[in-house]
Amino acid sequence: DAGVIQSPRHEVTEMGQEVTLRCKPISGHDYLFWYRQTMMRGLELLIYFNNNVPIDDSGMPEDRFSAKMPNASFSTLKIQPSEPRDSAVYFCASSLRGGRARSGEQFFGPGTRLTVL
């Protein structure tokens, strides 16, 4: 299995530009998560999907951020317009549904390092 795939690995853009981050989860996983990691705030959950449906977007910082999952094998996180404070590493993770006898561990992608100038 190729694991969770994210693209691009690095993105440098100027303030005000639109940024789109992409994620392909592990085949068969029914949960997908978007995280943001910064030195100041650590690892933050932005949003997660179950079977392509957004379940909890309470971590999305503001309306400039949006996420979609049009099918089971693809998700995007879009920032429009981008600002310097959005500079961070963005991770995508996927998992199988957890429960009493299944840990529901999350498998992370390699992350996208975003720099907004």
Added chain:
Amino acid sequence: AQTVTQSQPEMSVQEAETVTLSCTYDTSESDYYLFWYKQPPSRQMILVIRQEAYKQQNATENRFSVNFQKAAKSFSLKISDSQLGDAAMYFCAYRSSGYGNEKLTFGTGTRLTIIP
């Protein structure tokens, strides 16, 4: 809401020695899962070990083992025979076992340095 606390921002250990990273958590639930993730300089998040709260036996994965103290809400990670490749940030994480509760709550991490 659950919280996870890692009180050691940084730790160091001599190569081949043993080191223990601390993690405490706060929850009112009786059934849950705990994880340790490793994040090396490559920044890839890698699952190191997991523990089911309903199991009394401490989990072990090769050189990695945990000391799970449910009553004390403590979940420490012991790394034996430390190797240079163990240098990384280590994150403790909590997940409720209930259906639909898929969120992970992470601690702030401990940066582990291996001294050659």
